[in-house]
Amino acid sequence: MNLFAHLDPNTEEEKVDIMYRNAHARVERIVSSGQVSPGGFWYEQDEDEWVLVLQGEGRIQYEKGNEAVLRTGDCILLPAGKRHRVSYTSQNPPCIWLCVFSGKEVNK
Template identity: 50%
Template sequence: MPPAPANLLADLPVASPDEDVSEILTRPDLRVERIVSTGQASPPGFWYDQPWDEWVLVLAGAARLQIADAAVERSLGPGDHLLLPAGTRHRVAWTSPDAPTVWLAVHCPPRDGSS
């Protein structure tokens, strides 16, 4: 029998200096995480540059992502999602300090199969 349903917006952690990352599902070549941000941003000068694709969805709250070489930051609110292909340099520029920003992040191999 399958386990009872869970809710990604339930049992949110209290605000802390660090984001809260919870692994929801892992399989070979797949990882799904719930990330809760409470005002965090990437450190100045830090860029994610991952060898895998990452699809992110904001379930609650608000955030801005900065993509290297893009003229403007990407604003995300509830329901907004974005695919960050492998090798896309990006950073979290801002998350709302007033209410938790809840992300769903899916990490998987790039479409071309390289990693």
């Protein structure tokens, strides 16, 4: 398995691949090429999410307006229930996120 394989930066949609899953955790690779959360949409997840940017840049905006800028190698923990949205992703290179979900709802 190679986290940088099968990348297509010329797509309209994010690509989400589940890399690993069990009863306690789920690991996803997400490739974003300029996609952001729809206006007015907020994630408010039942699980914790640890996010690492493998390539490119992404920005996570919180409900109160502050923003976390994540570049290659940066990581962040989004606790369950923390309202957030993706406000920016780089296109060239695409933003590659590695996301680890843990908690009671990981097998959605």
